[in-house]
Amino acid sequence: MNSLGKYALIALLCFNISEAYNILVVFPMPAQSHRNLGDGVVRHLLNAGHEVTYITPYIKEGSNPKLRQIKMIYDFDALPKPHIKTIMNNEQDFNPSNFFNYTLGTHQAMIQNKEVQKLLRDPQQTFDVVVIEWLFSELYSGLSAVFGCPLIWVSSVDPHSAIMQLIDENLNPAYNPGLMSTVLPPYTFVQRVKELFMSAVTTVLKNYIFVRYERQAYEELYVPLIKMRGRPVPTYDEVKFNASLILGNSHVSLGQATRLPQNYKAVAGYHIDTNFKPLPENLKKLLDSAKNGVIYFSMGSNLSSKDMPEELKKSLLKVFGALKQTVLWKFEEVLDDLPKNVHIVQWAPQPAILSHPNCVLFITHGGLLSATEAVHFGKPIIGIPVFADQFLNVERAVKKGLGKRVDLSYSMADDLEVALKEILDSPRYMERAKELSMIFHDRPTPPGEELAHWVSHVIKTGGAPHLRSPALHTPFYQKMYLDLIAVIVVILIALRILVRRICNSCKTKKLVSDKKYN
Ligand SMILES: *[C@@H]1O[C@H](CO)[C@@H](O)[C@H](O)[C@H]1NC(C)=O
Numbered sequence: 001m002n003s004l005g006k007y008a009l010i011a012l013l014c015f016n017i018s019e020a021y022n023i024l025v026v027f028p029m030p031a032q033s034h035r036n037l038g039d040g041v042v043r044h045l046l047n048a049g050h051e052v053t054y055i056t057p058y059i060k061e062g063s064n065p066k067l068r069q070i071k072m073i074y075d076f077d078a079l080p081k082p083h084i085k086t087i088m089n090n091e092q093d094f095n096p097s098n099f100f101n102y103t104l105g106t107h108q109a110m111i112q113n114k115e116v117q118k119l120l121r122d123p124q125q126t127f128d129v130v131v132i133e134w135l136f137s138e139l140y141s142g143l144s145a146v147f148g149c150p151l152i153w154v155s156s157v158d159p160h161s162a163i164m165q166l167i168d169e170n171l172n173p174a175y176n177p178g179l180m181s182t183v184l185p186p187y188t189f190v191q192r193v194k195e196l197f198m199s200a201v202t203t204v205l206k207n208y209i210f211v212r213y214e215r216q217a218y219e220e221l222y223v224p225l226i227k228m229r230g231r232p233v234p235t236y237d238e239v240k241f242n243a244s245l246i247l248g249n250s251h252v253s254l255g256q257a258t259r260l261p262q263n264y265k266a267v268a269g270y271h272i273d274t275n276f277k278p279l280p281e282n283l284k285k286l287l288d289s290a291k292n293g294v295i296y297f298s299m300g301s302n303l304s305s306k307d308m309p310e311e312l313k314k315s316l317l318k319v320f321g322a323l324k325q326t327v328l329w330k331f332e333e334v335l336d337d338l339p340k341n342v343h344i345v346q347w348a349p350q351p352a353i354l355s356h357p358n359c360v361l362f363i364t365h366g367g368l369l370s371a372t373e374a375v376h377f378g379k380p381i382i383g384i385p386v387f388a389d390q391f392l393n394v395e396r397a398v399k400k401g402l403g404k405r406v407d408l409s410y411s412m413a414d415d416l417e418v419a420l421k422e423i424l425d426s427p428r429y430m431e432r433a434k435e436l437s438m439i440f441h442d443r444p445t446p447p448g449e450e451l452a453h454w455v456s457h458v459i460k461t462g463g464a465p466h467l468r469s470p471a472l473h474t475p476f477y478q479k480m481y482l483d484l485i486a487v488i489v490v491i492l493i494a495l496r497i498l499v500r501r502i503c504n505s506c507k508t509k510k511l512v513s514d515k516k517y518n
Contacts, residue, residue: 173195382416
């Protein structure tokens, strides 16, 4: 190769490697787990050399010259939050329209933000792609119409109809649980009918009722901005169904092997920073010296254990005190009369604890991030679900053999004792956790790199139209061949009429000829 060619090749390689894009990332949900998902996306995009503008209710410490953060002010108390006592008394009500209103509230908070307004109103401001967490409403897709760039949704849970219909079609409810579902297939007849009913209700609510508010909001909030930039104004439905990709926080090791369109990419585990800080000295000593193993107990961040009834705390401590293992309990308050083997910490570096070889069990609320971390580090779980998708996550973990489920109740200490005994006495849970962990890690590319790859693929290919599913624009009646059925029915009716006419005329002719004879 001559030297010119060599330089050209090097230049080409450099160009490919260092191609930096300008990306808008929006994670509006004010909840710790959603924040972790957003921070993970931002981290991988920055590592890939891109410039990121990040709209979030939280601000990350430390500065990166390529990162610009915009803090959304939001009334945190408006968030539908679980409360231990209401759940224990079975008073939790689950209403999709609460979530819908809530999403509209977060959208309002984002759009009213001064800095966001500045971005939107500055005609010089452009982005190569917008990456937005999907939550019950597609109104945020208006951002892609304003900036005239491709749109990528991030889905925080396993694939479900409400999000898959945005790039493909509803999943078959006969074997795919809906977003609000709490049971896993295989379904009984009654469950299957219920799933179909829920799927139909959700579709009607979303696509015919809620969408009216969204269309109106799109007209008011986004259309003037699109016009200001001198771009042709697409309809809300054109924008809403125009996503290039879904990055899904799902993986078959935990979820189900659902068939999926080409522009759904399962990247669960990307949020886990594999360069986590080592354990602080006191925790390291505790874990290192626990000869019989450590049980890590954390109910996550959106459920306050302070609200736990007094008698429940006492009965839990009694169960833990009788174990030979060390129990590390992440709890927001100091408890008196702690048994010797129980340690309470207000803050816990979860990945560092789970990765420790002496950690033998994780008692968790079963949030998807915690469940994913359990599989990442190969630890069995006891799931105590309290909210949203946690019931389904724990059901899945139980079905996979990763652990047991215990329900929140006043007598849960007894159930917990039984579950603890079974998991700690039988090696099969730990073996299964290691096996699932191997499946989780056995991928051609780590999930964070895969995420960054697909984001830049979407930009490079102008929205990746080649990945889009033909099902998206095939009307329901065509998929179900309802038109063919209609044609067949019409032909059958016509035939019947024809046959009747012929018979009738035969009969009359016969009658006439009979009469002639008489
Ligand atoms: C849909 O997305 C593609 C690719 O991002 C873009 O080129 C096109 O303009 C978008 N269409 C509408 C109606 O927004």
